[in-house]
Amino acid sequence: MDDVLEPAAADFQLPRILAALADPHRLATVRYLARNGESWCTQVLQEAGLAMTKSTFSHHLRILREAGVLTKRIQGTKGFTKLRKDDLDRRFPGLIDAIIDAENQNPSLERSRGSVSLVPMTPRT
């Protein structure tokens, strides 16, 4: 049902992680998850200012998961995803914080995100 292979932290490859992050929608997804902790995938799509279909969003999530940036958990019929912050911090100290904190990386996405309320589905980590 879910054939995405999530690498162990020891197998992370920096070029692949950077390629996974080199997209404004995937950056918006990562920033949303950094703020909100583990979230229902459908909620991320609705609230992170991502104007795309579920299918396209699934494609982006797959790229992030295959690189090691995100992990996914199925609960009942729902998929939840979260940032692998601890693994990323251990392998590439400071990298993900620098990317999350980068100012002005996509002003249009920032604005659209600002117009919706952000309700975490789960406690923040």
Next chain:
Amino acid sequence: MDDVLEPAAADFQLPRILAALADPHRLATVRYLARNGESWCTQVLQEAGLAMTKSTFSHHLRILREAGVLTKRIQGTKGFTKLRKDDLDRRFPGLIDAIIDAENQNPSLERSRGSVSLVPMTPRT
């Protein structure tokens, strides 16, 4: 003679910078320049453990310059390139240091680089 447009720091786009860095050879180039300061392009190709033609290396340099990671200066018949560290630090604090310091990002390149002596062409910046 050189039609590459190097963006002003204010126009840097994080996705483009990450995409430019998402390649082991370009990462090796950036790390070499971080250690050695401004360098003769031919010397970077020879000493950074990059097994490729001049033409392919020029292509990689172009991608890095167009994203804003590197700048180039012509002196006589020689091209010199250096990392735009100050501009990158100002726009994306901590990002380039995290990438330069990342351990084990390409062990094979690290090994080949270790076998040659590194002689800076110009004083380190």
